[in-house]
Amino acid sequence: MICGLTIWPAVRTMLEQINQSGMKMAEINLNLERCKGCGLCIGACPIDNLRISGTLNRQGVEPAEVIDPNRCTGCGMCFRICPDMAIEIRRAPSKAGSEVAG
Ligand code: SF4
Numbered sequence: 001m002i003c004g005l006t007i008w009p010a011v012r013t014m015l016e017q018i019n020q021s022g023m024k025m026a027e028i029n030l031n032l033e034r035c036k037g038c039g040l041c042i043g044a045c046p047i048d049n050l051r052i053s054g055t056l057n058r059q060g061v062e063p064a065e066v067i068d069p070n071r072c073t074g075c076g077m078c079f080r081i082c083p084d085m086a087i088e089i090r091r092a093p094s095k096a097g098s099e100v101a102g
């Protein structure tokens with residue numbers, strides 16, 4: 001039986017290779033003023049592309065920030081887990097020309 005943990009390293013490698021090819025897969029927008037700095041998105045990102053910013057927002061908390069927007073795969077894990085809807089994802093157009101916004 002194959003479980004997710006078994007295939008995850010291969011999936012991760014594939015995503016990194018796509019990133020290194022220079023092909024941008026998604027646009028990510030993290031609303032720093034909406035973010036309450038809970039860190040859930042940081043733990044959810046499979047490529048460790050989010051971190052706490054180190055500066056305070058108007059709520060007086062340190063919001064999360066995207067480390068490298070060009071590395072974002074558009075997987076949507078951060079978008080799904082964020083309790084404050086502070087993250088927007090816009091995936092690159094598919095071959096069919098459609099666009100999916102998270
Ligand atoms: S969409 Fe996926 S890869 Fe991009 S920052 Fe969020 S969790 Fe990470």
Ligand code: SF4
Nearest residue numbers: 035036038039041082
């Ligand atoms: S999950 Fe949402 S509120 Fe929490 S740190 Fe990430 S962006 Fe901010």
